[in-house]
Amino acid sequence: MAMSAHATAHTSQAKAAELPRVPTPAIGPRANPYLDADSFEGEGDLMVLNMGPQHPSTHGVLRLKLWLDGEVVIKAVPYLGYLHRGVEKLLEKLSYVQSTPIVDKNDYVASMTNELALVMAFEKLEGCEVPRRARYLRTICAEMQRVASHLLWLGTFALDMGGALGGGTTAFMYCLRERERILDLFEELTGARFHYHMMQIGGVRHDLPVGWDVHMKQVAADIRARIPEYESMLSANPIFRSRTKGIGRIDARLAMELGLSGPNLRACGVDFDLRRSQPYAAYDEIEVHSALAYEGDVYARYQVRVAEMYESLRIATALVDGVPAGPIMGRKPIETVNAVKPPAGEAYVAIDSPRGELGCWVVSDGSPRPYRCKLRPPSYHALAALPYLLPGTTIPDVVVILGSLDPIMGEADR
Amino acid sequence: MSVIAPLLDALRTTIRNLGRKPITAMHPFEPRTRAPRYRQSFALLHEANGDEACIGCKKCEKICPSEVIVVGTAAKRESPATGKKRGWADDFTLDLQACIVCELCVQVCPVDAIVMVRVPNAPGFEREDLFLTMKRLYENEALPHAPAIGSSMIASHNPAPASQAQAAAPAQEPGT
Amino acid sequence: MIGQDVAQIAHERFGLESGELGPSVPRERLLEFASALCEAGYLYLVYISAMHHPATKNGEAEVPARYTVVYRVRDLARGLEFPFRCEVPLGTGVPSVASVWAGADWQEREAYDLVGPVFEGHPDLRRIMLPEDWEGHPLHRDYAINTPHHPWR
Numbered sequence: 037m038a039m040s041a042h043a044t045a046h047t048s049q050a051k052a053a054e055l056p057r058v059p060t061p062a063i064g065p066r067a068n069p070y071l072d073a074d075s076f077e078g079e080g081d082l083m084v085l086n087m088g089p090q091h092p093s094t095h096g097v098l099r100l101k102l103w104l105d106g107e108v109v110i111k112a113v114p115y116l117g118y119l120h121r122g123v124e125k126l127l128e129k130l131s132y133v134q135s136t137p138i139v140d141k142n143d144y145v146a147s148m149t150n151e152l153a154l155v156m157a158f159e160k161l162e163g164c165e166v167p168r169r170a171r172y173l174r175t176i177c178a179e180m181q182r183v184a185s186h187l188l189w190l191g192t193f194a195l196d197m198g199g200a201l202g203g204g205t206t207a208f209m210y211c212l213r214e215r216e217r218i219l220d221l222f223e224e225l226t227g228a229r230f231h232y233h234m235m236q237i238g239g240v241r242h243d244l245p246v247g248w249d250v251h252m253k254q255v256a257a258d259i260r261a262r263i264p265e266y267e268s269m270l271s272a273n274p275i276f277r278s279r280t281k282g283i284g285r286i287d288a289r290l291a292m293e294l295g296l297s298g299p300n301l302r303a304c305g306v307d308f309d310l311r312r313s314q315p316y317a318a319y320d321e322i323e324v325h326s327a328l329a330y331e332g333d334v335y336a337r338y339q340v341r342v343a344e345m346y347e348s349l350r351i352a353t354a355l356v357d358g359v360p361a362g363p364i365m366g367r368k369p370i371e372t373v374n375a376v377k378p379p380a381g382e383a384y385v386a387i388d389s390p391r392g393e394l395g396c397w398v399v400s401d402g403s404p405r406p407y408r409c410k411l412r413p414p415s416y417h418a419l420a421a422l423p424y425l426l427p428g429t430t431i432p433d434v435v436v437i438l439g440s441l442d443p444i445m446g447e448a449d450r
Numbered sequence: 451m452s453v454i455a456p457l458l459d460a461l462r463t464t465i466r467n468l469g470r471k472p473i474t475a476m477h478p479f480e481p482r483t484r485a486p487r488y489r490q491s492f493a494l495l496h497e498a499n500g501d502e503a504c505i506g507c508k509k510c511e512k513i514c515p516s517e518v519i520v521v522g523t524a525a526k527r528e529s530p531a532t533g534k535k536r537g538w539a540d541d542f543t544l545d546l547q548a549c550i551v552c553e554l555c556v557q558v559c560p561v562d563a564i565v566m567v568r569v570p571n572a573p574g575f576e577r578e579d580l581f582l583t584m585k586r587l588y589e590n591e592a593l594p595h596a597p598a599i600g601s602s603m604i605a606s607h608n609p610a611p612a613s614q615a616q617a618a619a620p621a622q623e624p625g626t
Numbered sequence: 627m628i629g630q631d632v633a634q635i636a637h638e639r640f641g642l643e644s645g646e647l648g649p650s651v652p653r654e655r656l657l658e659f660a661s662a663l664c665e666a667g668y669l670y671l672v673y674i675s676a677m678h679h680p681a682t683k684n685g686e687a688e689v690p691a692r693y694t695v696v697y698r699v700r701d702l703a704r705g706l707e708f709p710f711r712c713e714v715p716l717g718t719g720v721p722s723v724a725s726v727w728a729g730a731d732w733q734e735r736e737a738y739d740l741v742g743p744v745f746e747g748h749p750d751l752r753r754i755m756l757p758e759d760w761e762g763h764p765l766h767r768d769y770a771i772n773t774p775h776h777p778w779r
Contacts, residue, residue: 117757120756125771134514137515223488225487226487227488292670292671293669293728294728308705363608369607370607372558386672393672397696408765412673449755
């Protein structure tokens with residue numbers, strides 16, 4: 037078995053060596069994604085290929101319309117909206133209290149952070165203080181959620197490259213196994229596995245159960261010990277490296293203009309982290325070292341995400357020991373549907389979700405329902421980079437580049 | 451670049467994982483242990499004196515974000531157990547198909563009538579199984595329910611420091 | 627943190643007062659203002675969004691329906707943010723800032739699709755969330771939530 041795996045790997049390695057593997061230059065902001073397909077000068081005609089919306093590698097229902105010259109992408113146009121549920125309209129029709137569980141469903145891989153951004157915006161409007169214990173619990177939840185989200189990303193990203201790794205499915209199963217333990221932790225804490233409804237305006241809904249901190253530290257230590265195993269399966273693998281290094285390079289200036297955020301931005305060498313620049317929850321009480329890479333390619337994004345997992349585990353473990361005693365809510369308990377009535381005004385709050393800057397801009401007119409509530413999903417901004425990144429690459433690279441941006445369509449389409 | 455060394459490395463990881471205990475279970479055949487707070491389905495409770503606890507105040511109907519609860523309020527009449535006049539619900543339906551399991555109805559209930567329960571197996575195999583009528587909600591009372599009930603949840607949310615002892619109390623309960 | 631340097635630029639070069647919500651830039655000078663921000667180092671486009679205000683009666687005077695387009699940009703090196711906005715009556719276009727920040731492209735498409743302001747000079751102003759043949763803009767305040775529509779294709 038080992039022999040055959042070795043043989044397959046060897047031949048594809050040889051093939052990869054034959055192909056001209058020049059790293060694509062970093063795409064700058066003045067590149068034109070609106071290439072006129074009629075003006076294409078080459079042999080034969082362009083082929084138009086629809087990738088998605090039901091494609092396992094598009095991570096949800098994203099449709100990519102690709103103009104191909106042979107296997108090389110000449111132009112790519114993403115079509116969104118297959119998962120549009122009108123969440124922003126819905127939030128205008130629901131009261132502030134009812135909105136929190138609704139946004140859980142946006143980024144379904146990292147529900148905790150969705151709720152956090154929304155309730156923080158409402159708290160800013162209402163001007164209520166969050167007690168220290170609740171801020172600690174929020175930070176611990178957000179960081180464990182980041183690990184769970186990145187583990188799912190790592191698994192599916194390995195799966196995207198499939199057979200080429202001789203272990204794509206293996207890494208996927210291992211990553212999901214560890215993620216499952218984090219979901220168990222959340223189940224113990226909130227009673228749900230995906231759509232937690234943990235945060236509420238003024239604090240958190242559930243206090244720590246007895247023994248949760250011990251359990252959490254055990255899980256964090258186990259995952260901490262096992263991430264190097266997955267790293268050794270991927271980053272040491274020459275096929276993985278040749279498929280990710282120098283692919284999908286994005287220039288820091290374009291990344292900024294497009295509003296890329298989180299790991300995608302930090303992989304371009306831009307040292308910006310909302311946890312440090314605008315500390316929210318309990319991040320002002322702990323030092324956050326955000327991972328940084330400079331190449332801006334797929335491999336850099338992979339490096340940043342893996343490094344973030346270690347950092348998140350460190351933060352969560354450090355915080356869980358020092359959770360202060362005290363109340364978990366900073367306002368009087370919510371007992372009616374119209375309990376929250378912020379004064380008229382506007383607020384924008386952004387947090388660093390696993391995918392990047394998740395913001396919520398909310399306008400109040402003094403009624404118990406928001407006048408306008410806009411969510412700033414990081415995935416939407418990441419997908420906007422695709423028309424710049426894809427031209428010039430081949431079809432297998434399209435899958436890798438798309439996977440490396442870590443888009444969640446539920447959040448991009450809302 | 452050597453190809454063999456990283457492949458052997460990956461193989462070593464695989465072999466090391468072969469010896470690890472699986473965390474998966476053959477679910478329908480082996481009952482899965484759920485955390486005490488696990489919330490899955492609903493139940494309506496009776497008071498200790500045998501009365502139905504629900505007073506038909508419609509607070510849960512109003513707060514439900516997906517509008518799955520319908521409460522029919524009955525006229526006020528005397529309770530057979532205590533003889534005092536109080537409100538009653540003559541109908542209570544909950545459609546689990548659209549329920550988003552946010553637990554807001556439990557949180558706002560002023561009389562701790564509605565709770566979330568753990569169901570040992572899948573909640574149902576047909577659409578009708580997911581439609582909880584008042585009769586089925588009272589039948590669910592026998593199932594183990596989550597420690598969070600309206601009053602304990604509101605007490606734990608109270609910012610006053612006196613509520614701390616109460617907040618920590620409903621923590622341990624055996625799983626299903 | 628609000629960038630005071632551009633608040634000063636807005637005051638000196640454009641005569642605009644910026645409170646907490648940022649200045650309200652007239653549409654004729656929006657593009658010029660955006661370029662000035664970009665030159666001042668505000669390269670990161672956080673979001674562009676819009677909201678619709680239906681016509682209201684304020685005593686005798688009738689306030690016509692209008693759109694407010696809101697922008698927020700950030701200087702990552704200094705960690706400064708700057709919000710600004712542009713108010714236009716219904717039926718009047720807003721100049722597109724896609725030539726200043728590349729990311730404005732999709733942001734403006736989303737604002738146009740869901741709320742409705744038309745961005746003049748946008749390279750490719752199409753609907754992005756809803757199908758091409760959708761009628762109306764759902765985030766209008768007077769768009770009923772149960773408005774009938776074609777089945778999704």
